[in-house]
Amino acid sequence: MGAYYTKEDITGYIAKNTIIPYLFDAAEKKCAIAFQPTSALWQLLRDDSDRYIYEPVRTGVDLPLPExxxxxxxxxSRRGGWNRPAAxxxxxxxxxxxxxVSRRQRCLEVREKLQAGEVHQINDLITYNLDMRQFAEDVISTCEGPELxxxxxxxxxxxxxxxxxCGSGAFLFAALNILEPLYEACLDRMQAFVDDLDRSGERHRPEKFRDFRRTLAEVERHPNRRYFILKSIIVNNLYGVDIMEEAVEICKLRLFLNLVAQVDRVKDLEPLPDIDFNIRPGNTLVGFVSLEEIRRAAERDAAGQGRLIYGEIDEAIRRIEEDAEIVERALIWVGQRHMTSGAGATSPSIGSQSSMASCGVVDLM
Structure with missing residues (x-):
């Protein structure tokens, strides 16, 4: 059996153009005022448009063309030399x-739109093939208010x-590479808000920026910041399924090695997170993807006509719902344990029964 590994430029392009727009849409729901067309967020595109136009696109466009x-x-009728290689x-x-000439005209057109403030939707950056990663990092690094x-x-x-x-993790690593600098930018900006407040000497409520301080304190409980970021992404953000068990094991191993490589001293190495919840062998072409699909399937016969749920079917649905709730609680508990455990802490896989019972996950252990 052969294997095909999608090239990094393809995985990066797909990951960038799906993850970042989702993050902007999610953030806009929480802080809509910051995404108004005239806001400082979109002003970044107007103030320094070339920063978000890829350098290859800008190559040679500002030089005067030969006569x-x-x-x-x-x-x-005077384009006789246009098919020759350009200088x-x-x-x-x-x-x-x-x-x-075609690329030049396109670049100048996009630059004009940016400087005129015509781009104020995240999907427009996909349309015009702009550097969305740089824009996302800049938005976070320069955000003026803590709510954004x-x-x-x-x-x-x-x-x-x-x-x-997922195979051996090509797309998951592309996603990791997208998320890592965004985590870094958020932590840097949190630190800046806290430092500015402390230096100002102004009187403030004790709870001001408490969430930022709590997050920064959590970072300090890990060997270093990059370790915390990679661990957070691996535990909380990345999920994969593949029909080949060997590929799943390789994927998990690659993620673990990437994490372990951030530790310089053996004594700083904490128990590795259990990501069996995240990366699993299985066949994604069969089965159900949600409880709602199971309910619909149970309510209909092969001809698609509705029928009542009772007896054994009703009991089976009830058991599935209970099991799904237990698994969800277990996943939340494992994620919380991974992120709150520092170096030398007890591994979540051998945590105490009492702590697991409080989360309702004893039945899984």
Whole structure:
């Protein structure tokens, strides 16, 4: 059996253009005022438009065109040299003058739209192929109010990325590479808010920025910040399924090695998180994906006609719902234990019965 590994540019492109728009949409629901067309958030695009246009797109566009090429822009009959390779200072690899002029016009058009403030939806950055990763990092790093930062932090912490055919983890690692700098930007901005408040000496309520301080204190309980970030992403954000058990084990091993590589001293290495909940072997082409699908299937016969649920069917649905609730509680408990346990803490897999009972997950152990 062969294996195909999707190239990083493809996985990165797909991950970027799905995860980041979701985060912006989720943050907008929590802090809608920050996403108004005239807000400081979109002002970033107007103030420094070239920062978000990829460098290859901008290559040579600000240089004056040679006369023999420029005269063909307004006169089709004078484009005799447009099919020749463009001069290196203007061109991308293998690019002709015709291709350069087309790219040049597109770049100038996009730049004009950005500077005019016509781009104020996150999906527009996909349409115009702009550097969405850089924009997301800048939005978080420069956010003026704590509410916008909280909105992004909650969105980043809670987003779940599922690859139903994860293999050895190509798309999951692409998602990790997207999320890591966003976690970093959030933590940096939290620290800046806390430091500014402490330096100001102003009188304030004790609970001001308490959530930021709590998060930063949690980071300190780990070997280093990058370890905390990677652990958070692996435990809370990444999920995968693959029909090949060997591929699943390789995927988990790659994630573990990436985490362990952040620790310099053996004594700082804490028990590795149990991600059997996150990365699992299975066949995603069969079975049900939600409780609602199970209920609908039980309510209908092969012809699609409705029928009453009673007796054995009713009892089976009840057991499935109970089991699903237990698994959900267990998953929440495991995630919380992983993130609150510091180096040398008890592994969640061998936690005390009393602590698990409080979460209703004793039946799974």
């Amino acid at each position: 023999e090429i420029a005269r063909g822009i307004g006169d089709v 290196p200072v203007f061109a991308l690899p293998t690019e002709t003058w015709r291709e350069h 930062l909280r909105a992004f932090w909650q969105a980043i912490k809670s987003v779940t990325v599922l690859d139903p055919t």
